[in-house]
Amino acid sequence: MKGLLKFITCGSVDDGKSTLIGHILYDSKLLYTDQEKALELDSKVGSRSGKIDYSLLLDGLMAEREQGITIDVAYRYFTTDHRSFIVADTPGHEEYTRNMAVGASFADLAVILVDASQGVLVQTRRHARICRLMGIRHFVFAVNKMDLVGYGEDVFNKIKVQIAELAQTHSLSNIQVIPLSATEGDNVTIKSKNIAWYQGPALLEYLENVDTSSSALEKGFYMPVQRVSRPDRTFRGFQGQIESGTIRVGDVIKSLPSYEKASVKSILYTNRNVEEAHAGEPVTITLDREVDVSRGCVLARDASIGSYKKIKASLLWMDDEPLSLGKDYLVKIGTKIIPGTLTKIDYAIDVNTGAHLETESISKNGIAVCELVFAEAIVVDLFEKHKTLGELILIDIVTHATAACGVVEGLYEKQLQSNEKAAFVQGERHGRGEIFEEFFYDTATLSVVKQQPVKQHYTVGDEIPTTGESYHYPDDFDIIILRDSTAVKVRGKRIAKITDVGEYLYDGFPVINGRGFEIKVNSDEDVSRLLREYAEAGEIGREEFFKKWTVFDTYRKVVIK
Amino acid sequence: MSEFSHLDELEAEAIYIIREVAAECEKPVMLYSIGKDSSVMLHLAMKAFYPEKPPFPFLHVNTTWKFREMIEFRDETAKKLGIEMLEYINQDGVSRGINPFEHGSAYTDIMKTQALKQALNKYGFTAAFGGGRRDEEKSRAKERIFSFRNSAHAWDPKNQRPEMWKLYNTKINKGESIRVFPISNWTEKDIWQYIKREKIDIVPLYFAAPRPVVVRDGNIIMVDDDRFPLREGETPEIKSVRFRTLGCYPLTGGIESTATTLDEIIDETLSAVSSERTSRVIDNEAAGSMERRKREGYF
Numbered sequence: 001m002k003g004l005l006k007f008i009t010c011g012s013v014d015d016g017k018s019t020l021i022g023h024i025l026y027d028s029k030l031l032y033t034d035q036e037k038a039l040e041l042d043s044k045v046g047s048r049s050g051k052i053d054y055s056l057l058l059d060g061l062m063a064e065r066e067q068g069i070t071i072d073v074a075y076r077y078f079t080t081d082h083r084s085f086i087v088a089d090t091p092g093h094e095e096y097t098r099n100m101a102v103g104a105s106f107a108d109l110a111v112i113l114v115d116a117s118q119g120v121l122v123q124t125r126r127h128a129r130i131c132r133l134m135g136i137r138h139f140v141f142a143v144n145k146m147d148l149v150g151y152g153e154d155v156f157n158k159i160k161v162q163i164a165e166l167a168q169t170h171s172l173s174n175i176q177v178i179p180l181s182a183t184e185g186d187n188v189t190i191k192s193k194n195i196a197w198y199q200g201p202a203l204l205e206y207l208e209n210v211d212t213s214s215s216a217l218e219k220g221f222y223m224p225v226q227r228v229s230r231p232d233r234t235f236r237g238f239q240g241q242i243e244s245g246t247i248r249v250g251d252v253i254k255s256l257p258s259y260e261k262a263s264v265k266s267i268l269y270t271n272r273n274v275e276e277a278h279a280g281e282p283v284t285i286t287l288d289r290e291v292d293v294s295r296g297c298v299l300a301r302d303a304s305i306g307s308y309k310k311i312k313a314s315l316l317w318m319d320d321e322p323l324s325l326g327k328d329y330l331v332k333i334g335t336k337i338i339p340g341t342l343t344k345i346d347y348a349i350d351v352n353t354g355a356h357l358e359t360e361s362i363s364k365n366g367i368a369v370c371e372l373v374f375a376e377a378i379v380v381d382l383f384e385k386h387k388t389l390g391e392l393i394l395i396d397i398v399t400h401a402t403a404a405c406g407v408v409e410g411l412y413e414k415q416l417q418s419n420e421k422a423a424f425v426q427g428e429r430h431g432r433g434e435i436f437e438e439f440f441y442d443t444a445t446l447s448v449v450k451q452q453p454v455k456q457h458y459t460v461g462d463e464i465p466t467t468g469e470s471y472h473y474p475d476d477f478d479i480i481i482l483r484d485s486t487a488v489k490v491r492g493k494r495i496a497k498i499t500d501v502g503e504y505l506y507d508g509f510p511v512i513n514g515r516g517f518e519i520k521v522n523s524d525e526d527v528s529r530l531l532r533e534y535a536e537a538g539e540i541g542r543e544e545f546f547k548k549w550t551v552f553d554t555y556r557k558v559v560i561k
Numbered sequence: 562m563s564e565f566s567h568l569d570e571l572e573a574e575a576i577y578i579i580r581e582v583a584a585e586c587e588k589p590v591m592l593y594s595i596g597k598d599s600s601v602m603l604h605l606a607m608k609a610f611y612p613e614k615p616p617f618p619f620l621h622v623n624t625t626w627k628f629r630e631m632i633e634f635r636d637e638t639a640k641k642l643g644i645e646m647l648e649y650i651n652q653d654g655v656s657r658g659i660n661p662f663e664h665g666s667a668y669t670d671i672m673k674t675q676a677l678k679q680a681l682n683k684y685g686f687t688a689a690f691g692g693g694r695r696d697e698e699k700s701r702a703k704e705r706i707f708s709f710r711n712s713a714h715a716w717d718p719k720n721q722r723p724e725m726w727k728l729y730n731t732k733i734n735k736g737e738s739i740r741v742f743p744i745s746n747w748t749e750k751d752i753w754q755y756i757k758r759e760k761i762d763i764v765p766l767y768f769a770a771p772r773p774v775v776v777r778d779g780n781i782i783m784v785d786d787d788r789f790p791l792r793e794g795e796t797p798e799i800k801s802v803r804f805r806t807l808g809c810y811p812l813t814g815g816i817e818s819t820a821t822t823l824d825e826i827i828d829e830t831l832s833a834v835s836s837e838r839t840s841r842v843i844d845n846e847a848a849g850s851m852e853r854r855k856r857e858g859y860f
Contacts (some may be wrong), residue, residue, distance in 0.1 A: 003564075003565065003566065003567055003570065004567035004570050004571075072703045072718070072719075072721065073703065074702045075702050075703075075745070075746065076696075076702065077695070077696045077746070077748045079748070079750065084567045084751075086746055098723050099723070101723065101725070102723045102725060105725045105726045106726075134725075226580045226581060226584055227580050227583060227584045229610060229612075229613045230613075231612055231613035231614070235612060239580055239609075239610075240580075241573060241576075241577050268612075270572070270576065270608035270609070270611060271607070271608045271612075278565070280565050280569070280570065280573055281565070281573060282572075282576040282577060282580075295584050318723050330732070332728050332730065333728075335581075335584070388726075388727075391725070391726045391728060392728070393725055393728045393730060395730050395732055399734075400730070400732035400733060400734060401722065402722050402723050402724075402725070405723065405725040405726075405728070
């Protein structure tokens with residue numbers, strides 16, 4: 001038997017989502033007779049002519065029944081011989097986009113309804129966009145109301161083409177398109193004779209067999225700490241749920257953001273001692289030494305996760321109060337809550353068309369890419385890399401409403417490990433940042449001292465401090481860091497490129513070395529000669545080499561202090 | 562490595578929720594109704610914090626009309642597990658002689674809803690765990706896991722906080738409180754299968770045994786003590802019955818059954834033709850009755 005499948009159904013007001021799910025429950029005899037009785041009774045009491053209205057099974061709130069629409073997410077549970085399911089039935093209307101997002105954030109798969117008589121509409125695109133944004137990686141497009149188009153294959157094929165285009169625009173993966181009729185029960189739980197030309201599975205059969213687990217694999221082991229358990233002086237355990245990977249007793253793990261290392265002493269999977277634990281499991285981990293770990297920290301191993309002060313995120317605004325720039329919110333990421341400020345709206349995204357729009361503000365149900373600065377650096381990652389550390393909510397400081405949710409798409413201002421120095425970083429590439437060292441002549445000791453620069457990582461797009469007390473570089477220049485075999489191009493005070501020196505091409509701008517000394521080169525040939533001589537010089541010949549190629553005082557001086 | 566089953570997944574979700582509340586909420590309490598769902602929730606709380614005891618007390622709101630076996634079971638459980646079990650009774654209701662026979666829905670309101678509000682106010686609890694499940698009733702199907710109550714303990718179904726991923730927002734203003742339902746996503750079948758897997762003790766009333774009952778308005782009601790006013794012509798008869806849900810004995814309908822083991826109960830449940838809440842007399846009153854009561858502050 002396959003694991004639990006959580007899915008969401010999305011469609012517009014008259015697409016018949018509730019009817020579809022109601023029909024699955026009804027057909028599969030997953031209803032109790034008293035519910036069935038209540039259903040028939042409700043259908044008669046309501047204005048809908050006495051025919052069984054399957055949607056009444058799902059529209060639970062009184063306001064919804066009065067209005068005949070679904071305004072909030074309803075969760076339904078059913079089990080077949082092959083699988084257990086939880087379905088979040090969500091409202092389709094644009095006004096309730098945030099409620100749809102609630103359902104989407106819960107689900108592994110989306111069933112998006114398309115009306116066969118209308119094809120892919122604006123709302124279909126909206127539903128796909130929200131589901132994708134919230135992290136869904138499996139999609140079923142249920143082309144409903146096939147009975148109204150005479151079960152025509154060409155109608156279906158036309159819609160299939162539209163769906164393929166939609167999938168491409170939104171980079172949707174794992175797509176299944178199924179022709180069906182929710183009211184008539186065609187291809188819902190059993191394959192329909194009316195749609196003999198369709199070779200694929202009926203909806204329920206597909207849902208019973210689809211595997212959504214493989215797309216959730218993430219790098220390494222990580223666990224946000226929910227709670228530190230200290231029942232007595234001898235026990236200090238870190239409680240949380242493993243988000244990815246496996247951990248064993250004896251493994252060395254890192255505690256973020258302190259980067260302290262320790263070995264795993266014991267693992268409790270709930271109340272049982274185990275030798276190893278896996279993704280999804282709630283555990284209590286003890287370590288072999290005292291490290292700085294509290295709620296909001298993350299235990300990690302081989303996961304390449306860091307902490308950052310600034311992020312870029314796609315936000316879905318949920319509050320009645322519109323987003324206002326410069327306002328402080330509480331941000332919750334993983335198990336960490338921290339104040340943060342929305343400093344910039346890059347652009348808003350039209351929820352229907354996907355167009356980028358310039359804007360100063362976003363109101364309820366709007367989506368925008370924004371810049372968010374935290375009160376201090378916190379452990380966070382890209383949504384695509386480590387999902388749990390890339391999901392966030394914003395909480396209004398006064399009303400405590402959940403003002404927005406979002407997914408992290410960019411990381412800035414990395415906080416360094418305490419033993420790290422300033423550096424240029426691009427992926428795995430790393431170059432020392434000693435060009436920012438200050439040289440002082442200390443009149444007390446009559447000697448030249450070097451002052452370490454601020455510990456900061458710079459990557460492509462970052463602005464760098466080209467002027468210090470003892471150095472002044474141009475706005476456009478190149479750095480060749482020989483010891484790290486790394487080349488950096490700076491254009492307009494910003495880092496334009498970080499590469500291996502082997503890929504470096506000279507394009508006429510001044511060149512300095514890793515310590516900020518001018519390198520006397522004027523062509524690619526010069527650079528090749530430089531690199532060859534550096535390699536040949538070895539430790540002994542370095543003095544000669546630097547004398548020949550570099551000049552100290554072009555951009556640097558020693559400041560008397 | 563054994564497969565991570567759907568019960569493991571539900572367990573992990575519930576433990577995550579329980580730990581979040583313990584870590585973030587100022588003064589949590591776990592409501593304990595002595596029923597099977599409460600037994601599962603208590604078991605999850607024990608597992609969530611092990612080897613520590615749950616860092617919050619448990620609260621039983623007693624209407625004084627619970628089955629006697631329930632109270633015995635409650636006291637034994639608290640003693641065995643070494644947890645803090647609080648009991649609250651609306652003494653005002655008791656002194657006014659409020660009872661389920663004469664006072665109907667006013668009884669539920671005074672002895673359950675009002676009593677619960679009084680208890681939460683008395684101790685100043687800011688978050689209360691409940692064992693509600695979304696498969697029980699239509700309005701519950703739409704309730705969030707973290708469900709907010711204003712200072713009058715009322716639920717506003719049209720203005721629920723969006724609940725994203727597992728980023729629960731536990732922030733509240735003074736006077737407000739949260740109801741938290743860690744087993745929202747469990748079905749009745751999941752509950753029974755988990756009870757079996759984890760060997761969780763439950764009140765013996767869930768198992769069939771010969772019990773003195775009367776049949777009233779289609780419901781099989783157990784005559785648990787001599788406060789039960791027999792109608793003319795009614796004589797308690799001994800039948801083999803069990804209960805699918807437990808509450809106040811005069812309001813809880815039993816079913817005729819010979820199921821004396823968990824396996825037999827699970828078999829009966831899977832082939833059952835009525836959902837479990839039909840045996841709770843209060844639910845059938847009118848469409849939307851649960852939602853109405855929740856808006857008024859019922860759990």
